[in-house]
Amino acid sequence: MTILVTGGAGFIGTNFVLDWLKAGDEPVVNLDKLTYAGNLRNLQSIANDTRHSFVQGDIAEPDTVPSVLSEHCPRAIVHFAAETHVDRSIHGPQNFIQTNVVGTFRLLEAALHYWRSLEDAQKNDFRVLNVSTDEVFGSLSPDDAPATEENRYAPNSPYSASKAAADHLVRSYFHTYGLPVITTLCSNNYGPYQFPEKLIPLMTVNGSRGQALPIYGDGKNIRDWLYVADHCTALRSVLDRGRPGEVYNIAGNCEMTNVDVVTQICSQLDDLSSGNAVEPRRDLIEFVSDRPGHDRRYALATAKIERELGWQPQETFATGIRKTVKWYLDNQAWLDEVTSGQYRQWLDLNYAKRA
Numbered sequence: 001m002t003i004l005v006t007g008g009a010g011f012i013g014t015n016f017v018l019d020w021l022k023a024g025d026e027p028v029v030n031l032d033k034l035t036y037a038g039n040l041r042n043l044q045s046i047a048n049d050t051r052h053s054f055v056q057g058d059i060a061e062p063d064t065v066p067s068v069l070s071e072h073c074p075r076a077i078v079h080f081a082a083e084t085h086v087d088r089s090i091h092g093p094q095n096f097i098q099t100n101v102v103g104t105f106r107l108l109e110a111a112l113h114y115w116r117s118l119e120d121a122q123k124n125d126f127r128v129l130n131v132s133t134d135e136v137f138g139s140l141s142p143d144d145a146p147a148t149e150e151n152r153y154a155p156n157s158p159y160s161a162s163k164a165a166a167d168h169l170v171r172s173y174f175h176t177y178g179l180p181v182i183t184t185l186c187s188n189n190y191g192p193y194q195f196p197e198k199l200i201p202l203m204t205v206n207g208s209r210g211q212a213l214p215i216y217g218d219g220k221n222i223r224d225w226l227y228v229a230d231h232c233t234a235l236r237s238v239l240d241r242g243r244p245g246e247v248y249n250i251a252g253n254c255e256m257t258n259v260d261v262v263t264q265i266c267s268q269l270d271d272l273s274s275g276n277a278v279e280p281r282r283d284l285i286e287f288v289s290d291r292p293g294h295d296r297r298y299a300l301a302t303a304k305i306e307r308e309l310g311w312q313p314q315e316t317f318a319t320g321i322r323k324t325v326k327w328y329l330d331n332q333a334w335l336d337e338v339t340s341g342q343y344r345q346w347l348d349l350n351y352a353k354r355a
């Protein structure tokens with residue numbers, strides 16, 4: 001038996017693949033295009049592990065997924081591959097449509113064709129797990145209850161609209177063709193190996209270097225934060241015991257404003273790398289012009305996954321953020337490699353006009 005992971009050289013995919021091989025012996029095939037967000041260095045520790053096969057390829061190319069499926073015959077697909085950064089989707093939505101919508105469509109077509117060719121027993125056990133986001137529900141008001149799986153989709157950015165489109169296609173392949181798909185909607189993940197364009201690694205890296213900490217708008221936007229290892233455990237449970245055709249929310253039960261998140265990162269940095277002239281690092285916080293259409297609040301209710309699969313997050317924000325900040329401080333070589341080159345040009349494009 002084997003599973004296929006798409007996007008397994010990105011942030012969550014990397015954590016999932018490493019976690020998967022630690023938890024059991026089932027091999028994993030990892031299909032990734034290696035965009036700016038994919039980094040094979042993340043998988044260095046399993047470079048010689050015969051249970052891991054890496055295939056570089058684009059899910060939106062019509063022949064890619066079919067050929068991986070026929071060569072490796074997986075019992076399940078865990079689909080992470082996507083363009084994921086909201087700001088990039090504002091500067092250039094094209095890649096988001098191509099990978100998130102067309103790519104997911106190609107993957108579903110390939111999965112359907114493959115699934116139909118399986119024997120009955122394998123057909124029953126086969127799963128496609130589509131990893132999606134709380135952003136598909138759009139912005140919640142302060143008084144709204146956290147979104148349940150029944151909430152209406154109302155995506156507001158090109159990124160969330162492309163993920164919503166993909167989720168609708170996934171749903172339709174269950175209802176129309178019976179393909180055993182499951183969608184999970186998760187909140188903001190944080191932890192090791194996250195590309196430092198997203199809030200937590202960006203602020204950690206800048207803070208550790210004594211550089212400015214630019215926060216959009218008034219910093220009061222609220223997100224729920226999920227430690228990536230908790231997310232991986234939840235995904236394994238959904239793959240094992242989730243019901244085909246269903247949607248499961250996965251969140252950390254931890255809503256925080258951006259400014260509170262950054263302040264906590266500053267405290268951890270002051271504590272873990274003391275003796276620096278820039279302390280306290282919260283003095284480095286600068287409020288910059290807001291992201292267009294910036295959603296105010298996301299929050300997810302997790303009663304369904306708790307009730308049906310017995311999953312709950314193990315990490316609090318205090319414990320998770322400490323591990324995370326420590327990981328970035330301890331992995332300077334990884335950071336130096338990632339922060340050279342294209343990443344710099346991207347930061348200039350995004351932040352230069354936000355005086």
Ligand SMILES: NC(=O)c1ccc[n+]([C@@H]2O[C@H](COP(=O)([O-])OP(=O)(O)OC[C@H]3O[C@@H](n4cnc5c(N)ncnc54)[C@H](O)[C@@H]3O)[C@@H](O)[C@H]2O)c1
Nearest residue numbers: 007009010011012033034035037038058059081082133189
């Ligand atoms: N990071 C979060 O907080 C978060 C929150 C909610 C949902 N999600 C979802 O989880 C999934 C993984 O997110 P992430 O943060 O790890 O993303 P990421 O940007 O770190 O990694 C994405 C990976 O997909 C690969 N990829 C991109 N286009 C591809 C293509 N056309 N073909 C094959 N591979 C391709 C990239 O090379 C990269 O390795 C995404 O679907 C994302 O929408 C992430």
